[in-house]
Amino acid sequence: MEIRLSGILCQATGGASTVEVSGATIGEMLASLALKHPAIQDHLDDGVAVAINGEIYRDRTDQVIPKGAEVFLLPRIEGG
Amino acid sequence: MPYETDYTNQKFSVIGNRVNRPDGVDKVTGRAKYGADASAAGQLVGKILRSPHAHALIKKIDTSKAEKLPGVKAIVTGDDFPDFTGGNRSLMDTLENCMARGRALYDGHAVAAVAAVDAQTANQALKLIKVTYKKLPHVTDVDEAMKPNAPIVHDWIRTAGVDPAPTTASNISQRNEFGHGDVETGFAQADIIIEKTFKTEQTHQGYIEPHACLATLGPDGVGELWVTTQGHFTFRNMCASLLGLDVAKLKVTSSEIGGGFGGKTHVWMEPVALQLARKSNRPVKLVMTREEVFKATGPTSSTSVDVKIGAKKNGRITAASAELRYQSGAFPGMWGMLGAMTSFACYDLKHVKSVGYDVLCNRPKVAAYRAPSAPMAAFGVESVIDLLAAELKMDPVEFRIKNAAKKGTQASYGPVYGPIGIGPTLEAVKNHPHMKKRLGKNQGRGVACGFWFNFGGQTCTDLNIGIDGSVNLTVGTVDVGGSRASLALIAAEELGVDYDQVRVTIGDTSSLGHNDTTEGSRGTFSSGMATIFAARNAVDVMKQRAADTWGIPVDQVVWEEGVARAKGRQNSNLPPLSLKEIAAKSPRTGGPIAGHNEVVADGAGVSFASHICDVEVDPETGSTRVIRYTVVQDAGKAIHPDYVEGQFQGGAAQGIGWALNEEYIYGDDGTLQNAGFLDYRIPVCSDLPFIDTEILEIPNPNHPYGVRGVGETSIVPPLAAIGNAVSNAVGVRMTHVPMSPPRILKAIEDAQ
Amino acid sequence: MSGVTVSAKVNGDAVQYVCPPSESLMDVLRNRLNLTGVKEGCGTGDCGACSVTLDDRLVCSCLVLGAEAEGRAIGTVEGLSQDGELHPLQTAFIDHAALQCGICTPGFLVAAKSLLGRNPNPSEEEIRYALAGNLCRCTGYDKIVRAVQSAAKVMRKQKRS
Known part of the structure; x- marks a missing residue:
């Protein structure tokens, strides 16, 4: 599947804002991404957010990614 | 329904009622215990010595005289905090912010702390500590700090997010770019382009309760912390990491919290209090003064923002771009990034680009403040939107409606939206009676929109049913604005019992699994979700007990309105069993009845608001009065409308203060000039009108009841709504917040 | 530091306390009489969280000395409800x-x-x-x-x- 990245995360993929990865869940998808682009690991350790069809998931690595879903990797965010 | 979504409307029996909050009596009688209201036998008083300089090397700290003062039991400096961070930079930043390590980075940075038998002795001891400083060049302005010759706050900072990676230090900790399409193509298609620069000054969350805690920590590494916090589990983890303790050996109890707004999501002096307690082996109570709160805790960023938007004559925006420079204080932050992510989130844009810079200055470490970073970005964007509408001779609300994001729009920060509320809030504004009120002389009206993400996160909840059928709900999210009432409503709804039968307690860190901090508008969303699941688990137990009592399979039992019923004609002779009856028999049917849930409550729906504001500006003095104010916001589902309205009104009031009065004023020497409520003026009762509210309910498909967080978005539109209103009243575009009387007068004079 | 002995009425009850001459009435109420319903928001008279009545006059108790309360009647939030009924x-x-x-x-x-x-x-x-x-x-x-x-x-x- 193709995932998209934004912000500072693109630096870890050599500037690419779309990356082809595999995985049925958020956890598998992130592992596949880290295998391809090891530099992303630091960001994954700090925490990232994953938007699946527009809904933002921060912590659920077991979240299933539906087929054909739009997946967007965002930097982790803080709130008040 | 005017804003139908693909989510079915639900019928509720108690949800949505304006019940009295369970902690009401405690809070109107003075019984409720806040951070500074606890004491322990033999407790000492802790006090912190703070740097008077904006930036200085700490050459020597001589504590010998203070140590000899009778009644002084412990003194700590940076040397008393060994590095347990394991190379984690962000943890080290937190530690260094709690207590300076060789360098004072801002006026008010902690350099030493004392525990003594009473406040007088502790204060006297602070005066006896001799610190030898060597002053260093400082910088407090965000634009100045970005210049190549600016004094460098940390020589290890290399700007992240630029290619090629820089090799020299700068104050820009990171650059983040968001967007899609190609803005140059988009601007080429525009008939009109407007570009403008905006500034906003630094403000403080301004919670009325100063930071306070009571700490004990024995030589065995076992400790307790009573503290005013938005997240006692996070505080426990932080303090344990910073002090090298086992997480389970530190019990943190959240007191009643006297306001937080993001400012009580981080540790400040709690590790210091624990370390003083460890060194003295006595309980230590540490309460900040208001001056310390202003100088050393959580302000928000000051900013400098460029916004450029282009549109066609038909009113469609063709491209939008922004550069956002956010000051993060003396340590790196993510604030410019958040500004860049939120800036254009309200609009459906084909070509959009926003670039955020996080910039270090010699100011206190910036903390989250209610929808952090979004209000400043919205100030710039919503001002330019108004300017464009005026150029296009379009109504500013119609112009916004025409360009509003909707379901399926690709958000400027990346993903595609599900069902969202920006369009409906604007339609509601358009039709609101407020818009038809006549304006008088020197009056102006402004409208603005705002966006915030909302979070869910880790949550853990326990529900226990007593022998008499009353219900104890224990949650781990701190109640910052009435969430206990909402959660009791939810438990009552699920169980089918009266609201009054449920008592909600905020559990300490030893009574529940980890709960994330109450931030990102998550309290009612996430604990509400966990409460629903915990209650459903308890219902399963009760159905089983009923089935066992009747001797039928559990799949023949249903739970309806607080009673178990046996389904089917063959069971028609079995009278229903109420929750009370099942609870009464529980000792003999298998023991206590409980439901538990731990969940990562992800899928918090994004939140939008549109505000209307009328102001009157005195052209002689530049003084502005807000005369009418209306908040329209999507709540997903309002569990307790009173407290949803309360969030809307409170956020609007904070935004009004930010827009008109509040600002950190630094002298040339880099010291804060107005660290008190007299000179840092938050809105008082006589400054404000009644704040009208309209709650929209566009259900969040990811929550069983459709709840969206409501706490933060209300502070996003006010800066721009007031900016637009003041600009319309005086006929001059205001670009600098706060729009204090001198700034308004100067803008009028400059225009003449 | 020698203390001052003060006799006053708090919420109708006679009380006696000893405090240093420099101690605020707010600190006396909170720390010596355990009336922690009196809140400290600023300590400089700007926020009103420590409001009490002193002989029916509304004051910020952080701006009044404990010693000044001699012979006077103090009213705090704890005294608002009477006979088990909320005000x-x-x-x-x-x-x-x-x-x-x-x-x-x-x-x-x-x-x-x-x-x-x-x-x-x-x-x-x-x-x-x-x-x-x-x-x-x-x-x-x-x-x-x-x-x-x-x-x-x-x-x-x-x-x-």
Whole structure:
């Protein structure tokens, strides 16, 4: 599947804002991404957010990614 | 329904009622215990010595005289905090912010702390500590700090997010770019382009309760912390990491919290209090003064923002771009990034680009403040939107409606939206009676929109049913604005019992699994979700007990309105069993009845608001009065409308203060000039009108009841709504917040 | 430092305490008499969270010395409810959701009671100016003003009957 990245995360993929990865869940998808682009690991350790069809998931690595879903990797965010 | 979504409307029996909050009596009688209201036998008083300089090397700290003062039991400096961070930079930043390590980075940075038998002795001891400083060049302005010759706050900072990676230090900790399409193509298609620069000054969350805690920590590494916090589990983890303790050996109890707004999501002096307690082996109570709160805790960023938007004559925006420079204080932050992510989130844009810079200055470490970073970005964007509408001779609300994001729009920060509320809030504004009120002389009206993400996160909840059928709900999210009432409503709804039968307690860190901090508008969303699941688990137990009592399979039992019923004609002779009856028999049917849930409550729906504001500006003095104010916001589902309205009104009031009065004023020497409520003026009762509210309910498909967080978005539109209103009243575009009387007068004079 | 011995009345009860001459009445009430309903928001008289009455005069207890209370009557939030009944202002604050975090509530209640003692039927503007010395950061004051209006009505009715 193709995932998209934004912000500072693109630096870890050599500037690419779309990356082809595999995985049925958020956890598998992130592992596949880290295998391809090891530099992303630091960001994954700090925490990232994953938007699946527009809904933002921060912590659920077991979240299933539906087929054909739009997946967007965002930097982790803080709130008040 | 005017804003139908693909989510079915639900019928509720108690949800949505304006019940009295369970902690009401405690809070109107003075019984409720806040951070500074606890004491322990033999407790000492802790006090912190703070740097008077904006930036200085700490050459020597001589504590010998203070140590000899009778009644002084412990003194700590940076040397008393060994590095347990394991190379984690962000943890080290937190530690260094709690207590300076060789360098004072801002006026008010902690350099030493004392525990003594009473406040007088502790204060006297602070005066006896001799610190030898060597002053260093400082910088407090965000634009100045970005210049190549600016004094460098940390020589290890290399700007992240630029290619090629820089090799020299700068104050820009990171650059983040968001967007899609190609803005140059988009601007080429525009008939009109407007570009403008905006500034906003630094403000403080301004919670009325100063930071306070009571700490004990024995030589065995076992400790307790009573503290005013938005997240006692996070505080426990932080303090344990910073002090090298086992997480389970530190019990943190959240007191009643006297306001937080993001400012009580981080540790400040709690590790210091624990370390003083460890060194003295006595309980230590540490309460900040208001001056310390202003100088050393959580302000928000000051900013400098460029916004450029282009549109066609038909009113469609063709491209939008922004550069956002956010000051993060003396340590790196993510604030410019958040500004860049939120800036254009309200609009459906084909070509959009926003670039955020996080910039270090010699100011206190910036903390989250209610929808952090979004209000400043919205100030710039919503001002330019108004300017464009005026150029296009379009109504500013119609112009916004025409360009509003909707379901399926690709958000400027990346993903595609599900069902969202920006369009409906604007339609509601358009039709609101407020818009038809006549304006008088020197009056102006402004409208603005705002966006915030909302979070869910880790949550853990326990529900226990007593022998008499009353219900104890224990949650781990701190109640910052009435969430206990909402959660009791939810438990009552699920169980089918009266609201009054449920008592909600905020559990300490030893009574529940980890709960994330109450931030990102998550309290009612996430604990509400966990409460629903915990209650459903308890219902399963009760159905089983009923089935066992009747001797039928559990799949023949249903739970309806607080009673178990046996389904089917063959069971028609079995009278229903109420929750009370099942609870009464529980000792003999298998023991206590409980439901538990731990969940990562992800899928918090994004939140939008549109505000209307009328102001009157005195052209002689530049003084502005807000005369009418209306908040329209999507709540997903309002569990307790009173407290949803309360969030809307409170956020609007904070935004009004930010827009008109509040600002950190630094002298040339880099010291804060107005660290008190007299000179840092938050809105008082006589400054404000009644704040009208309209709650929209566009259900969040990811929550069983459709709840969206409501706490933060209300502070996003006010800066721009007031900016637009003041600009319309005086006929001059205001670009600098706060729009204090001198700034308004100067803008009028400059225009003449 | 030698202490000052003070005899005063607090919420109708006779009390005696010893405090250093420099200690504020707020610290005395909170730390010596355990009346922690008196809140400290600033210690400089700007926020009103420590509002109490001193012989029926509304004061910030952080700006009064403990020693000054000799022979005087002090009223705090703890004295508002009588005979197990909440004061109408207390009831109205709960009914109208006029508090969120609640830290400013004791001060508002004491200040509002003082206002209604002087003026049983205040206009909205009079309420807003009378309470301008009490800071609230959560509510935007909307529901507080409404609660005071509602309590005033109840109290006028009680007085008539």
